[in-house]
Every structure is written in structure tokens, then in C-alpha cells.
Amino acid sequence: MKTIVVASTNPAKIEGFRLAFTRMFPNETFNFQSIKAASDVPDQPVGRDETLRGAQNRIAHARALAPTADYWVTNESGVEDVGADLFIVNWVAVTDGITFSNTLTASFQLPPRVADYVRSGMEVTQGFEAVFGPAAAKDGIAGIGHLSAGNIPRAELIAMGAITALIPLKNPDLYITTQE
């Protein structure tokens, strides 16, 4: 039984990682622990770099708080400009203490009304709440489950990103590992 520390208490994120580990390591069993770990970046990160930094900081704090686990994982969601549009930028970061890996999940353009709220200082979740009401905002990274008519629940979006982030850990011989 391996222990995975998820640096988040968000149920959709925990479920996303559970799906990813189960699919990538079907012959292993995992115990998931969730802890609150600070990102040390603003609640609504802007741009790829700041969002990635938030994910890496959460991982570092999670390792300090729970040093005996086998894996530490997190997901940090921000926004970035693509031309005149505002896109979700969503990092997944994972480590087993030896290999550090991070990847971007699939991403999409925020509805313009939500983008307007975010540009005026709201967090994405709050922007979604303002446009759709609380129920819609809850079901997704920026309501992705709602927008995709249920075809991509938030946990699934995170799971796909987490699977790609786990590739170097699943295939260590193919990757020159990044030591920290």
C-alpha cells in the first residue's frame, strides 16, 4: 500500500488523482491523504509561470508536512491570455521524491462574462458563481462539467492531466530525471 499526499482538500482534485493512479498503476493499491498546503501565490494565479510556482510550492509544503509518503501531488489552476481571450491554465505537479514532473491539463476559453469578472479581480470560481449560480461553479474547474454538458467532469480533466504528469514516474528508464 503506497501513500499519496494530495496537497488540496478539494474532493474533485482528490478524485482526479485517484482515477489517474488507478489507471496508471492498476496493480497497486493506494491510500490517499489530503492536506492543506499553501501555494504562496495569489488565490487566483495569472499566467503559466505563477500558476506553476503555486503548484510547486504546494508540493514542497506537502512534503514538509507529510514527509513519509510515497507520492506528493497537486493541481493549481490559473488563467492566461490567448490573444484577446482568457483561457484556463491548469498545472498538475507530481513527485515521488526523486522525479519531479508537471504538465498542463487540457484547457479551454472562459466564457467572456466569466472572463470579465476575473479580469476585474474575482477568482474563476466566483466568476462562475456570479454567472451560473453556486451549483454550476462547484462541478468544475471553471464549471467544465457544466460547459461540456457533463462529458468532461472536473475530476476527469484533472485525471487526464495527472496521467500525463505521471508518465516519467511510470517510465523512469525513458526519462532523465529532474533532481531537486
Next chain:
Amino acid sequence: MKTVIVASTSRVKIRASRTGFGQMFPDHDFEHIGVKADSGVPEQPMGSEETLRGARNRVAHARILRPDADYWIAFEGGLEEHDDGGLRSVIWVAIEGQSGYRHESRCATFILPSEITNLVRGGMTLGDADDKFFGRVNSKEQNGAIGLLTHDALTRESVYMHGAVLALIPFRNPDLYKIQEQEAAA
């Protein structure tokens, strides 16, 4: 019956588009037709912006080739450098509707194995490097590097399909994205 022109003759991409449209518009029938369309960028695009430009160009060219359709869709795969020194795959999906409204999404990324990175840096396209490294032929028409690296937890088709679903969000929710009502597959 609506017609979707896929700016590629890849069976993987055509199937991914068919599934994506089917999921987002389950009450409608779509006929999918693949055409060879130009990207206007190098065969191996580098960076997110060049790759996105390739997807947009393919959509535009597909529309010129087959103007009598309802949607035009393109998938363009490229590579981008990352701060950690690795190369990552970057895939953009672009979809245009009849009014000219176009929307894009970016698929999940992954880090290339070190040896594939070296082959690509030596001038090979990613598809050729995959074939050489994994010892397979035309892996682009199968589950691709992503399928091999994840033991098919993800495949090229599932990655493209999710990208198509995300790129269809505004067409499924036209009121939220201020696009014309007839763009919804009504």
C-alpha cells in the same frame, strides 16, 4: 444531417472528431469528411503559437476546399520547449462554424522521453522519432507515444477527442460566448 470537414485524412483524428461531436450534440447526426489541408507552418511546428496558427490555417484551408459544410475542425500537434530543458507535446484544436465563429482548445500535454527529444532536436518529426524509438511503423495511426507511455490509459484518439469536446463548448453554449444562435447545432 450536418457535415463536418476534418482538415486531415488521419482516421484517428476523424474518429476523435466524430466522438466529440457525438458527445456534445447527442441529438444530432454528423457526417465527417476528411480532407488534406495545408497548415502553412513547418511540418513540425515549434511553440504553442506556431502550432495554434497551423490549426487555424488548416481550418481556413479546409473551408476553401469544402465550403459546403457546417463545421470545419483541425488538430495540430507541435512541440514546445520548457524551462526544465524538456520538450513537450502541444496540440491545438480549432473548430469553425458557418458564421465564421472559430474556437480553439489546447489538449493535455506530456513530456517527451529523453531519447525522443534528442531525435527531434536532431531534425526528425515527432511521428518519425516515435516510430524509430518504439520500433513501430506509423504509430500516428495507432495509439501513439501517449498510448505506449500510459499503457493506453490515454491514447492519441482520447486526447484529441477531449480537445474536440473542449473546443465545442461555445457551440454547445452559444449564449455564454456571444455567438450567433444558429451556430448551436439546432
